[in-house]
Amino acid sequence: MSHSANTALGDGQIPVFDSIAAFREWREELRRQGKTVGFVPTMGALHAGHLGLVKNARKECDAVVVSIFVNPAQFAPHEDLDQYPRSFDSDYASLVESKSCAAILLPKVSEMYPAGITLDRAQQQGTFVEVQGLSHQMEGIPRPHFFRGVATVVTKLFNIVQPDRAFFGQKDAQQCVVVRAMIRDLLLPIRMRALPTAREQDGLAMSSRNRYLTPEMRNIATLLYRAISAAKEVIQTGATNEREEILKPAYAIIEEVTKQVKDQGLPFEVRLDYLSLVDVATLGEIEVLGKEQAAILSGAVYVGTTRLIDNVLINAEEL
């Protein structure tokens, strides 16, 4: 294949492109060969959840591209852009081991944001994509800048990779709903797949940010999954369809763990950010759940300064 991957990155088993022009050359050759391309966008610090997306993409597509890009536009000035884990060498080794990745795209901030990018939204220059109606509830309340940053970078990455299919994780449920709407609204010729959340043995959703947890924090980090699972169980028993009653056991679990951490004098706090029960299509909060209504039961908690998110689906298999 004639392409100019950056040979200083990786050991040549997978081409790594840090230049968009070089990547486009490589992509063009696949098109000439009539091969289908699957795309897995990531921010790196890869774990088994990411690798599951890559392996599934490979089952459905001839060649899989993985991007690794910590996108400044989706971070607020007070968030963890600088601390976000960056581990290219081990990410590269995991992708080689997966035997499922045909190329890695590692774009530079300067190429992704030709007009520059500052985290201060009021000062930002250039073109941004925003999915109105789905970006300012749930995760969009504490992170009002977030989905604009995601929609913008995913649009740019789609324009570079030009995938036939794009693979996302259900762990970031609202992101899946936002990206699906964006693909529909902008008439992008891409099929989106949202795959189930990979979990640790005790149920904790895999996440790059789990690396921030100390062993003491890790011991109680399943609280959110236990909480939303308890709420889902209430729905499944048919005992009630009212939001308040559905969420009651979830609030109780979080309160109990919060108190336990305090009583034991552990050197961190647990704090609930939010719990939510929304319709999958509108992301509107549900007061009374319809019999077959597809819904997302989700939440976010802080364990120390680490913010964990998780969700389960109600009356739906895929987002």
Ligand SMILES: Nc1ncnc2c1ncn2[C@@H]1O[C@H](COP(=O)(O)OP(=O)(O)OP(=O)(O)O)[C@@H](O)[C@H]1O
């Ligand atoms: N546990 C998981 N199971 C399946 N997919 C996942 C999981 N965690 C992340 N993903 C998906 O991988 C893609 C890249 O996510 P990202 O690189 O932000 O990882 P992350 O673990 O979600 O990181 P963070 O800790 O920043 O939330 C997204 O589509 C995301 O939904």
Ligand SMILES: CC(C)(CO)[C@@H](O)C(=O)[O-]
């Ligand atoms: C989709 C994504 C790679 C865009 O930066 C990011 O939001 C993520 O990792 O979920």
Ligand code: BAL
């Ligand atoms: N997976 C979500 C990326 C973020 O929180 O910035």
